[in-house]
Every structure is written in structure tokens, then in C-alpha cells.
Amino acid sequence: xxxxxxxxxxxxxxxxxxxxxxxxxxxxxxxxxxxxxxxxxxxxxxxxxxxxxxxxxxxxxxxxxxxxxxxxxxxxxxxxxxxxxxxxxxxxxxxxxxxxxxxxxxxxxxxxxxxxxxxxxxxxxxxxxxxxxxxxxxxxxxxxxxxxxxxxxxxxxxxxxxxxxxxxxxxxxxxxxxxxxxxxxxxxxxxxxxxxxxxxxxxxxxxxxxxxxxxxxxxxxxxxxxxxxxxxxxxxxxxxxxxxxxxxxxxxxxxxxxxxxxxxxxxxxxxxxxxxxxxxxxxxxx
Amino acid sequence: xxxxxxxxxxxxxxxxxxxxxxxxxxxxxxxxxxxxxxxxxxxxxxxxxxxxxxxxxxxxxxxxxxxxxxxxxxxxxxxxxxxxxxxxxxxxxxxxxxxxxxxxxxxxxxxxxxxxxxxxxxxxxxxxxxxxxxxxxxxxxxxxxxxxxxxxxxxxxxxxxxxxxxxxxxxxxxxxxxxxxxxxxxxxxxxxxxxxxxxxxxxxxxxxxxxxxxxxxxxxxxxxxxxxxxxxxxxxxxxxxxxxxxxxxxxxxxxxxxxxxxxxxxxxxxxxxxxxxxxxxxxxxxxxxxxxxxxxxxxxxxxxxxxxxxxxxxxxxxxxxxxxxxxxxxxxxxxxxxxxxxxxxxxxxxx
Numbered sequence: 001x002x003x004x005x006x007x008x009x010x011x012x013x014x015x016x017x018x019x020x021x022x023x024x025x026x027x028x029x030x031x032x033x034x035x036x037x038x039x040x041x042x043x044x045x046x047x048x049x050x051x052x053x054x055x056x057x058x059x060x061x062x063x064x065x066x067x068x069x070x071x072x073x074x075x076x077x078x079x080x081x082x083x084x085x086x087x088x089x090x091x092x093x094x095x096x097x098x099x100x101x102x103x104x105x106x107x108x109x110x111x112x113x114x115x116x117x118x119x120x121x122x123x124x125x126x127x128x129x130x131x132x133x134x135x136x137x138x139x140x141x142x143x144x145x146x147x148x149x150x151x152x153x154x155x156x157x158x159x160x161x162x163x164x165x166x167x168x169x170x171x172x173x174x175x176x177x178x179x180x181x182x183x184x185x186x187x188x189x190x191x192x193x194x195x196x197x198x199x200x201x202x203x204x205x206x207x208x209x210x211x212x213x214x215x216x217x218x219x220x221x222x223x224x225x226x227x228x229x230x231x232x233x234x235x236x237x238x239x240x241x242x243x244x245x246x247x248x249x250x251x252x253x254x255x256x257x258x259x260x261x262x263x264x265x266x267x268x269x270x271x272x273x274x275x276x277x278x279x280x281x282x283x284x285x286x
Numbered sequence: 287x288x289x290x291x292x293x294x295x296x297x298x299x300x301x302x303x304x305x306x307x308x309x310x311x312x313x314x315x316x317x318x319x320x321x322x323x324x325x326x327x328x329x330x331x332x333x334x335x336x337x338x339x340x341x342x343x344x345x346x347x348x349x350x351x352x353x354x355x356x357x358x359x360x361x362x363x364x365x366x367x368x369x370x371x372x373x374x375x376x377x378x379x380x381x382x383x384x385x386x387x388x389x390x391x392x393x394x395x396x397x398x399x400x401x402x403x404x405x406x407x408x409x410x411x412x413x414x415x416x417x418x419x420x421x422x423x424x425x426x427x428x429x430x431x432x433x434x435x436x437x438x439x440x441x442x443x444x445x446x447x448x449x450x451x452x453x454x455x456x457x458x459x460x461x462x463x464x465x466x467x468x469x470x471x472x473x474x475x476x477x478x479x480x481x482x483x484x485x486x487x488x489x490x491x492x493x494x495x496x497x498x499x500x501x502x503x504x505x506x507x508x509x510x511x512x513x514x515x516x517x518x519x520x521x522x523x524x525x526x527x528x529x530x531x532x533x534x535x536x537x538x539x540x541x542x543x544x545x546x547x548x549x550x551x552x553x554x555x556x557x558x559x560x561x562x563x564x565x566x567x568x569x570x571x572x573x574x575x576x577x578x579x580x581x582x583x584x585x586x587x588x589x590x591x592x593x594x595x596x597x598x599x600x601x602x603x604x605x606x607x608x609x610x611x612x613x614x615x616x617x618x619x620x621x622x623x624x625x626x627x628x629x630x631x632x633x634x635x636x637x
């Protein structure tokens with residue numbers, strides 16, 4: 001059944017995007033609407049480097065990664081200082097405005113027509129467990145799995161990762177323990193931007209590349225909520241679930257239903273289980 | 287400016303037009319606004335009509351986000367619901383204008399109540415995501431509905447008419463919209479003076495504390511959603527008559543973001559902010575060709591680079607403006623206006 005494979009691939013992309021959101025939300029409590037731009041820039045920059053500068057695929061990815069991470073860090077350094085002490089609304093609107101600006105810049109540079117993204121490996125159908133899936137899908141699934149394993153190892157065993165978790169858990173406690181919280185924020189933006197860039201490259205491989213590439217990120221919101229908005233492990237479980245549900249609904253109920261179902265799912269999850277599988281319950285104090 | 291305002295009764299203190307100067311300037315403003323169609327071109331007038339319709343929608347959004355603190359990206363969805371309901375009633379069932387517009391508002395209000403119920407359990411980002419989900423679901427459903435019953439052209443609206451009065455020119459529609467908009471502004475100003483309005487502000491600031499002092503938070507949130515979506519639904523219906531024809535593509539997510547920009551730039555929670563922010567955002571893109579010409583005069587290369595990208599420049603400048611306002615002047619145009627008044631009322635002293 002091809003749709004199962006496609007569903008899992010889609011789920012992996014959603015998981016990649018969701019973890020970008022989760023990283024920033026966990027570290028700073030910020031829902032970064034400009035994440036869509038990271039995807040766009042990741043995909044388009046890689047495309048441009050491969051097509052116009054004839055750079056090999058891996059190098060193009062790395063250069064694009066560096067640029068997108070640079071954008072992310074400069075956002076943190078310039079804009080977000082001013083957010084200290086302001087309401088969460090301000091953070092959301094700032095990211096929304098930044099997203100608008102970056103999307104427009106991308107539209108101005110690359111135009112609105114579709115581009116064909118050059119694939120890194122030969123296109124062919126591979127048979128796995130009785131299903132025939134395109135080789136590119138398989139590559140993306142493996143890539144996502146490897147990335148997630150690396151991230152989990154990072155958070156569990158490296159010094160920076162542990163500092164990150166400490167700062168995310170309690171900012172004052174971390175500062176008292178001598179952790180440089182500003183550096184943690186920079187790390188958070190670096191990781192989030194990097195993951196966003198890679199998610200953009202992955203998505204550009206799977207689907208049509210045009211200025212709407214970022215919209216797939218909005219479909220990742222249900223994944224983030226289902227997994228738990230502060231959980232790094234959550235998207236691994238929630239991503240494939242949402243991807244499979246979407247493909248199943250699309251298979252049995254048609255294309256129209258398929259567009260709506262991630263959002264219906266989001267509403268249902270918000271009503272029934274707003275903290276998701278692994279999220280932590282926030283206790284609001286007066 | 288009065289040197290001090292000393293009232294002796296509560297009723298005087300709460301009055302909307304407390305001083306003689308306020309009444310005077312309101313009359314001047316009213317005369318100005320009423321004589322605009324005599325001097326304005328048709329193009330400017332239709333832009334003003336669009337602003338008036340958006341002011342109604344933005345008043346609703348400001349009630350919800352600025353006064354009651356429930357952040358929402360659902361404005362485009364509610365506009366679509368209002369427009370589609372009014373349009374379907376007008377074109378399929380031949381309902382008259384004075385019936386379709388309120389019914390469009392009520393349809394949006396019912397959906398607003400449905401959205402308000404989850405808002406009782408979820409706050410902040412969760413609510414934002416829920417309204418985002420509402421937007422996409424509405425967009426998809428309205429597209430299917432439109433294709434099924436109306437075809438790709440969209441829903442055609444008849445010319446608005448109230449009995450013998452037919453509003454077939456921008457001038458006539460302007461006066462009608464002026465009346466409706468003035469009514470909306472007055473109603474909003476009054477709501478914020480009542481107990482319900484104060485309950486909104488209590489819920490915005492600290493809803494747990496509000497619950498402790500006896501405010502029914504659940505009811506307040508639902509009332510906020512219902513009232514806000516009523517405004518936006520009515521604006522949506524009026525928008526349909528304005529365009530003459532609506533389809534699902536007229537209500538993208540950018541529209542909701544634009545409305546949020548209007549209340550941020552204008553000033554959240556204030557009526558002056560809604561009006562000034564809306565007019566600013568609607569008229570602003572039309573000075574961009576002049577702006578590019580200015581850049582051209584400094585450096586023709588840069589100007590030539592910018593010329594084919596007017597749409598992107600508009601969005602970039604809008605985004606930069608929102609950032610500027612959020613970082614340096616969070617109260618927006620309303621805050622700037624208040625600063626100006628204080629400057630003059632304290633002059634020549636500094637404080």
C-alpha cells in the first residue's frame with residue numbers, strides 16, 4: 001500500500017518541522033511563525049547553489065545551512081532582546097512580521113513559478129516490505145531517523161544539551177547554576193534554524209517547490225500539539241501518526257478532505273488532550 | 287486643551303463627550319467626513335469605503351484581542367462566513383439587503399461562539415493555533431461550497447438597496463457605510479463602559495484573578511468571541527456588496543494578518559487605534575509607487591531593482607513597520623496621539 005509509505009514520509013517531514021518549533025518553544029516559550037521562512041530559504045538556497053553555481057548536493061546543503069542559521073542567530077541577537085518583559089502576544093507578532101518580511105524577500109529573489117529540485121540520488125521505485133516507494137522517500141525517512149537519534153543523543157549526553165534542558169526547565173535556576181542563558185538561546189535558534197533548513201530541503205525533494213513550500217509547516221502544528229509542545233520526543237511519535245491519518249483520509253475520502261483533516265485533528269487534540277502525549281502541564285500561578 | 291477636568295458626578299465622568307471642546311471637535315470631524323465625497327475622486331472614495339468596512343471588522347478584532355486578550359487569526363474566516371452567508375441568501379433566496387447583512391453577522395456569531403467554547407480551556411498559543419485551524423477549515427469548506435453551488439466565478443451580490451434608496455455609486459455606499467460604521471464605533475465605546483467591558487479587561491489582564499473576584503470568565507470569553515465575530519460577519523457581508531462578487535480566494539490568511547497589523551499599528555484596545563490603523567494600512571500601499579520614484583531619484587539602479595517588486599516591498603515595509611511599532615512604540619498610533627496631547631497640555635513644562 002503506497003499510501004502508508006507516503007504517509008510515513010510526510011509524517012517524517014512534519015516531525016522535522018515540528019521539532020524546529022518545539023526547540024524554540026521549549027527554550028524561550030516562543031512560537032516562531034518565521035520558521036516557514038527557514039524552510040523556504042533552505043530549499044531555495046540549496047536549489048540555487050546546485051543549479052546556478054554547480055555545487056555538489058552536500059556542499060550546497062551545508063552552505064545553505066550556514067546561511068539560514070546565520071539568519072536565525074541574527075534574529076535572536078537583534079530583535080528578541082526587546083521581548084524581555086513583554087507579553088507573549090508581542091513575540092508572536094514579531095515573528096509573524098519577520099515571517100512576512102522573509103517570505104517577501106524570498107518571493108522577490110526567486111519568483112513565484114515552480115522549480116524542479118535536483119534530486120541527490122537516482123529516481124527509482126524500491127520495494128520495501130511489499131510496497132513500492134520512490135527511493136527519495138526512503139532516503140528522507142532514513143535521514144529523519146538519523147537526525148532524531150543525533151538530537152536525542154545531543155540533549156542527553158552533551159554539555160550544551162544538558163544546559164539547554166536546564167535553561168528550558170527553569171531560567172532562574174539555570175542562571176544561578178552558572179549557565180549562560182543567552183548562549184542557550186543562541187543554541188536554540190541555531191538548532192531550530194538548522195532543522196528548519198533541513199526540513200525545507202527534505203520537503204523540496206518530496207513535493208513541488210514554489211513559494212508555498214512554507215505552508216507545509218502550518219500542517220506541522222497538529223504534530224507539535226499532539227506530541228506535546230515542549231517535548232523533543234513527541235514529534236517522532238506524532239509525526240507519522242498525523243501523516244498516516246492524513247493519507248488514509250485522503251485515500252478513502254478524497255483530496256478535499258485531506259486538506260482539512262490536519263486542522264480538524266488539531267482542533268480535536270486541543271479540545272481533548274491539549275498537552276499531547278509527552279507535554280508537560282503548565283501550572284499557572286497568580 | 288483644558289488645564290484640568292473636574293467633574294462632580296459619576297455620570298459626568300463617564301460621559302463620552304465630557305468637555306465642550308470634545309463636542310466641538312466632533313462636530314468639525316463630522317462635517318469633514320460628510321463632505322469628503324464632494325472632493326474625493328471615485329478611486330479614493332472606494333478606498334475609503336473599503337476602509338470603513340475594514341474598520342468595522344477591526345473594531346471586532348480589537349474587542350477580542352485588545353480588550354479581552356484573546357489573540358485570534360480567525361478574522362479572514364469570519365469575514366468569509368459573513369460574506370458567503372449574505373451572498374447565498376441574497377442570490378439564492380433573494381433576501382433584501384437589510385436582512386442579509388444582519389444574518390451574515392449572526393452566522394459568524396454562531397461560529398464565533400463555537401470557537402469560544404474551546405477558548406475556555408486553552409489559552410495563549412493554543413488559542414492562536416485553534417483560530418488558525420478554523421481559518422484553514424473555513425477556507426477549504428467555503429471553496430467546496432462555492433464550487434458546488436456557484437462555480438469558480440463566485441457568489442454574485444445584487445446592488446444594495448434599502449427600500450427606495452439604491453446604493454449603486456461609491457458616493458451613496460459611502461454614506462450608508464458611514465452610518466453603519468458610526469453605529470459600530472458608538473456601540474463599541476459603550477460596551478467598554480459597561481460591566482461586560484470591564485470584565486473583558488479583567489480577563490485580559492489576569493483571568494485567574496478575575497475569576498477570584500467574581501467575574502464569570504467563561505461567559506465573558508464567549509461573549510467576547512460572539513460580539514467580535516458579529517462585527518466581523520457584518521463587515522464580511524458589507525464587503526460582499528462592495529466587491530459585487532466574492533469567492534473563497536478573497537479571504538486568504540494574509541487578510542487576517544493584515545487586520546492584526548491594523549490593530550498593532552493603530553494601538554490595541556482603542557477605538558482611535560482601530561480607525562487610524564485601518565486607514566493607514568489601507569492607504570499605505572498606494573504611496574509605494576511614489577516611494578519607489580523617490581528612491582529612483584537617489585539611485586536609479588536601486589529604483590529599477592525595486593520596480594517590479596511592488597507587492598513584496600509593500601509586505602516588507604508593512605512587516606518592518608509592525609516590528610518598529612512593537613519594539614519602540616507598543617501603543618501604536620493611539621499612543622503617539624496621546625503623547626502629542628500630553629506634550630501640548632504640559633507645555634512649556636516637561637512633565
